[in-house]
Amino acid sequence: MSAITRKEVEHVANLARLQLTEDEALQYTKDLNAILEFAAKLNELDTSNVEPTSHATDVKNVMREDVNRPSLPREEVLKNAPDHEDGQFKVPAVFE
């Protein structure tokens, strides 16, 4: 596990849809490096024959019948919307 570079931090920020200031970019590069160095401890363990665990329950694939049921009324859904029009959420242009 190698150090994370400033450039990688900016790439990750873009993936996470975060806009970092210059100060933040420097601080997070430092913080992430400290955390990743700490996480490198896991390499001390030989896990070549260990199954990964994603959750500590044996519940799997819980489904329900594919039957229509009442859901939230549209006005409720739009109640917290920052902007809406014609019963739809409104956002700035997606395309140039």
Place this chain on the structure above:
Amino acid sequence: MSLFDKRLSEIHSALRAKELSVTDLVQASIASIKEHDDKIKSVLHVDEEGALAHARQLDERLVKENEELGLLFGMPAGLKDNLITKDIRTTCASKFLANYDPVHDGTASKKVKEADAVIVAKLNMDEFAMGGSNENSGFFPAKNPWNTDYVPGGSSGGSAAAMAARHFYFTLGSDTGGSIRQPAAFCGVVGLKPTYGRVSRFGLVAFASSLDQIGPVTKNVEDAAYVLQAIAGHDEFDSTSANVEVPNYLSALTGDVKGLRIGVPKELIGEGIDTEVREAVLAALKQLESLGATWSEVSMPHTEYAVPAYYLLSSSEASSNLARFDGVRYGVRADNASNLIELYKESRSQGFGPEVKRRIMLGTYALSSGYYDAYYKKAQQVRTLIIQDFTNIFADFDVILHPTTPSTAFKIGENANDPVKMYLEDICTVPVNLAGLPAISVPCGFSQNGLPIGLQIVGRAFDESTVLRVAHAYEQAAGYSQRKPEWVRG
């Protein structure tokens, strides 16, 4: 004695005898908050109007003949602000959700109401449950009622502080890596994290979906049993909720621990644990021996890997869960964006605090192409090894016992600039979340400088009955449970 120092059964008797009304209880709660919360800042918003209206309704039902009253009838409650409550502002202590009013209840809120408790207020926390001190609240930090220079712990800092201040009969918190148990220990109250799947997560704003659980923070173990009874159970709205019968938790409080086999992990009782904390826990073990239990030292060899594994897994899950906060459907939308991507970036960057951003970045990195195997998958494999450590011990022991935290509460600002140091405070609590087991923190003493010490009891999956039984037996024998800060009057 505060009204909320009394036992539930005593309060219910007083209600039926008309010595007290639900309105009295709710007004006492609101008064406590108004008069004292400024010292500790445990509350984010009070629903005074809604709570008093609900109290009036309940008082009407109280005088009716043959009216069936819910288990927690009339009890004023505070809910951590990451629990969705219909028409009551829910912010997760984040600027991003500063204007969010849920249009429906979560299951825990619904069950609290069905049990006839009254939701009075929403409580302070670390933003989106990320933190161990309540210093990461997007609004203001909460303070430890025992000494306001110190943190109450986190992320359910508000829930624990409010409980120590007796603002409510009970509070609900959430626990992903220790967020109920650690603040309970720091504030000298009881905090229970149920087995993963025991309580529905529907309506709990998700941080790490494979680790989160809702649980009670109360003044004593009996109250925790009552609250768990009300909120536990399968829920079709949470596909990870367990279809396991809910036993009668109150009948488990027998006081009997004869023949109980307690395992104490040497990794959590030796080096790295403060002397005072170790001594308090060893004294507790002596107490339990005098009640007929036996204990031996055991080993959980992968303990030292639990914290890095936890931070990789929880941050990865969080990076996915927090992607929904994009400014489109709810939350505070940035007004300086000229296209959609800018909208996402600006809304999120303006709305999220530094710890939240740090963890989203860590999680995004750990899941990204080229790094997934080295970080996320590796952490999942280590998770398997930690679960195995527990399984091995439970083959020969009924419960595991050790300190809830390596030390007592730290000063506000002390760990602020060192994320790794802050993370290492979680060593005693995160293994339990990785394994999905039930665990409770119970007060077991005080440090020289007057701060509470908590011990943790861990049980087998869905064996909350044993965990509660042991905790209750210890609590009744040791006598720390009803202690509260001097300024908290009756």
